[in-house]
Amino acid sequence: xxxxxxxxxxxxxxxxxxxxxxxxxxxxxxxxxxxxxxxxxxxxxxxxxxxxxxxxxxxxxxxxxxxxxxxxxxxxxxxxxxxxxxxxxxxxxxxxxxxxxxxxxxxxxxxxxxxxxxxxxxxxxxxxxxxxxxxxxxxxxxxxxxxxxxxxxxxxxxxxxxxxxxxxxxxxxxxxxxxxxxxxxxxxxxxxxxxxxxxxxxxxxxxxxxxxxxxxxxxxxxxxxxxxxxxxxxxxxxxxxxxxxxxxxxxxxxxxxxxxxxxxxxxxxxxxxxxxxxxxxxxxxxxxxxxxxxxxxxxxxxxxxxxxxxxxxxxxxxxxxxxxxxxxxxxxxxxxxxxxxxxxxxxxxxxxxxxxxxxxxxxxxxxxxxxxxxxxxxxxxxxxxxxxxxxxxxxxxxxxxxxxxxxxxxxxxxxxxxxxxxxxxxxxxxxx
Ligand SMILES: [Zn+2]
Numbered sequence: 521x522x523x524x525x526x527x528x529x530x531x532x533x534x535x536x537x538x539x540x541x542x543x544x545x546x547x548x549x550x551x552x553x554x555x556x557x558x559x560x561x562x563x564x565x566x567x568x569x570x571x572x573x574x575x576x577x578x579x580x581x582x583x584x585x586x587x588x589x590x591x592x593x594x595x596x597x598x599x600x601x602x603x604x605x606x607x608x609x610x611x612x613x614x615x616x617x618x619x620x621x622x623x624x625x626x627x628x629x630x631x632x633x634x635x636x637x638x639x640x641x642x643x644x645x646x647x648x649x650x651x652x653x654x655x656x657x658x659x660x661x662x663x664x665x666x667x668x669x670x671x672x673x674x675x676x677x678x679x680x681x682x683x684x685x686x687x688x689x690x691x692x693x694x695x696x697x698x699x700x701x702x703x704x705x706x707x708x709x710x711x712x713x714x715x716x717x718x719x720x721x722x723x724x725x726x727x728x729x730x731x732x733x734x735x736x737x738x739x740x741x742x743x744x745x746x747x748x749x750x751x752x753x754x755x756x757x758x759x760x761x762x763x764x765x766x767x768x769x770x771x772x773x774x775x776x777x778x779x780x781x782x783x784x785x786x787x788x789x790x791x792x793x794x795x796x797x798x799x800x801x802x803x804x805x806x807x808x809x810x811x812x813x814x815x816x817x818x819x820x821x822x823x824x825x826x827x828x829x830x831x832x833x834x835x836x837x838x839x840x841x842x843x844x845x846x847x848x849x850x851x852x853x854x855x856x857x858x859x860x861x862x863x864x865x866x867x868x869x870x871x872x873x874x875x876x877x878x879x880x881x882x883x884x885x886x887x888x889x890x891x892x893x894x895x896x897x898x899x900x901x902x903x904x905x906x907x908x909x910x911x912x913x914x915x916x917x918x919x920x921x922x923x924x925x926x927x928x929x930x931x932x933x934x935x936x937x938x939x940x941x942x943x944x945x946x947x948x949x950x951x952x
Contacts, residue, residue, distance in 0.1 A: 537564050537580040541727035544583040548575045549593040558590070560827075566732050569774045569848075570826040571814065576774070578722060578729060608857035609673055612642050612714035618680055619647055619710065626687040629653055629701055635709070636755020639725035642714040644755050649686050649706040656705075658885055658911050658949045661764050662878035663707040663842075664871075665756065666771040668730045668832065670716015670723070674850040675771025677860045679710035682871050700876055703947055707765075712752055720854060724752050731772075731828065734835040738784045741830065744839045756832070765842040766913045767878040770832055775848040776808040777815040783822030783831045783846075790902060791843060794917035798877055799845050805870035808851070822846065841905045843915050881915040882923060882938050885949040890925040890933060897921050904930070911949065916940050925952055 542564075548555070550573055559565050565579040576597060577583070587594050610618070623630045631653035636644040650659065664682070666675030686706070689697035700706070711717055715725040723729050733753040735744050746754040778799040781789045789795055799819045803809035809818025822828060836844040850863055884893065886907055893912050895902040897919050904926070905914065917940070924935040934952050 537562075537582040537586070541580055542566065542578045542723050542729050543581060543727045544579055545597040545722065546577050546584065546587060546594040547597055548577050548587070549573065549595065551575045551592070555590065555592055566729055566828075567826050575826075580727075605856040605858065606854060609677070609854075612711060612718050615676065615680060615710055615714075616643060616645060619645060619683060622683055622687060623647070626691070629690055630683070630687055635759040636751060638713070638715045639751055640715045640718075642718075644709065644712060644714065644752065646759065647683050647708045647710070649683065649701055649708070650704060651702045656909070658883075659703055659705050660766060660878040660881075660883065660913050660915075660946055661705045661707065662875050663709070663763075663765050663768040664771065664875075665709040665712050665768070665832070667711040667717055668713050668752075668770060669772060669853075670713045670719065670721045672722075672771075672773035672853045673717065673720075674773050674853075674855065674860060674863050675847075676711045676717060678771070678849065678864055678867060678871065679708050681860075681864050682868070683708055683710075685868060686872070696876075697872065699945075700872070703945070704875065704878060706875055707763075709756075712756060724750055726750060731770075731832055732830040734830050734832050735839065736784050736829045736831070736834065737838050739829050744835075760836070760840055760842070761908075764908055764911055764913055765836075765840065766881065766915045767874075768836060768842050768844040769847050769874060770844060772846060772848045773850045773853040775814070776806070776812060776818070776851055777848045778803045778809065778819045779822045779825060779833075779846040779848060780819065781822055781837060781844070782834050783828035784834050786823050789837070791917065794915075795843060795845065797917075798874070801877075802845070802847065802870045802874055805873065806866050808866060841903075841914060876943075878913075878915060879946045880918075880942065880944055881913065881940055881946070882921060883946045883949040884912040884923070884925075885951045886910050886912055886925060889927050890952065891928045892926040892930060894924045894926055894932075895921055896924075913946075913949075918942050 568576040623632045629649055629651060631648045633646045634643045635646045664679060666679045686697055690701050713724050713730055716723060728750050730750060730752055733750050735741055746757040780795045780799045800817055803818030812818045833844045833846050836842045890907050893905045893907060919940055921938050923938055925933045927933055
């Protein structure tokens with residue numbers, strides 16, 4: 521036994537990092553391709569927000585020592601924790617109280633579900649906004665998730681403001697919002713990482729970067745199982761499995777740009793042109809994105825920017841047919857609280873419009889035998905998709921589609937042709 525312990529200790533001490541948790545963060549100046557390649561070979565190290573001259577680096581204890589040995593220029597990532605203006609944000613508790621109050625005021629269109637609990641015991645809430653919110657209706661399902669990086673706070677604030685805006689406008693009979701809420705199941709998770717938010721920290725209470733914790737079809741971690749992952753990641757995975765989301769966005773900070781898939785692969789996404797268009801439509805409505813000098817048109821392909829393995833965006837489409845983009849809302853991850861109002865004004869129309877895009881596509885009501893749906897466009901096969909809860913919905917670009925349902929053994933059952941037009945409104949699901 522003693523020998524085994526000695527061997528284990530030897531193995532641990534020969535690793536260049538003391539622990540596996542991501543708790544050091546630096547800004548690397550003028551990174552060369554060679555250095556990035558070297559750093560990429562360590563799975564413990566992750567990157568974020570590459571610019572022409574800087575790269576954020578996150579890694580376990582010992583990262584600084586290692587970087588010093590490489591002869592590169594690094595700065596600690598700046599925070600202003602002590603200044604009052606930066607400390608004015610609500611606590612995770614106050615955010616939850618706020619959304620619970622909104623539910624109380626609008627129970628006819630708002631229902632809160634607790635989809636998980638953080639490591640430190642904080643509830644993770646999904647706010648459902650729809651007519652008949654206690655029923656699971658056959659309507660397109662769309663979701664927003666913010667604050668998976670605890671220190672990227674603007675998304676969480678904008679989600680609460682968005683919930684309030686949707687509920688208020690419905691009450692005032694705003695035509696656009698009323699139509700959206702009556703025909704869509706909207707889900708909003710203001711904070712996926714409340715422990716990180718409380719401590720103004722990127723990772724969760726285990727110091728794990730949740731946007732590197734999902735299954736990835738290009739790595740060895742390519743099984744769609746929640747087993748062995750952080751509780752916050754598990755919560756999202758299990759919730760997603762129970763629903764039929766077809767469109768989603770996840771919100772970050774540190775840049776102002778819409779990042780579209782893939783993040784993990786240089787290959788073109790099967791809906792490349794379409795996801796590019798909806799990303800551009802979002803960015804076009806936000807001055808800070810539209811006029812970006814760093815990102816032409818305010819959009820960027822994830823992989824072209826910097827490769828992300830284990831991200832939520834790619835997992836969402838690859839395993840769940842849920843087209844997701846990553847929206848970076850603010851150049852500063854944690855700006856002065858007073859700046860939130862400006863970000864809200866700049867993003868609110870785009871945020872509501874994007875939800876409506878869940879209505880462009882096909883929607884089917886199916887029966888028990890229909891296990892998969894196969895879709896072709898102009899003779900080209902787009903994919904096989906799993907059917908959940910006897911309904912199927914997919915966001916698609918304009919065009920004519922051949923849709924076939926399949927049984928468990930993938931034998932064709934029924935087939936129809938369906939047209940998708942720009943911005944069409946799904947109010948009825950086709951029964952097949
Ligand atoms: Zn982030």
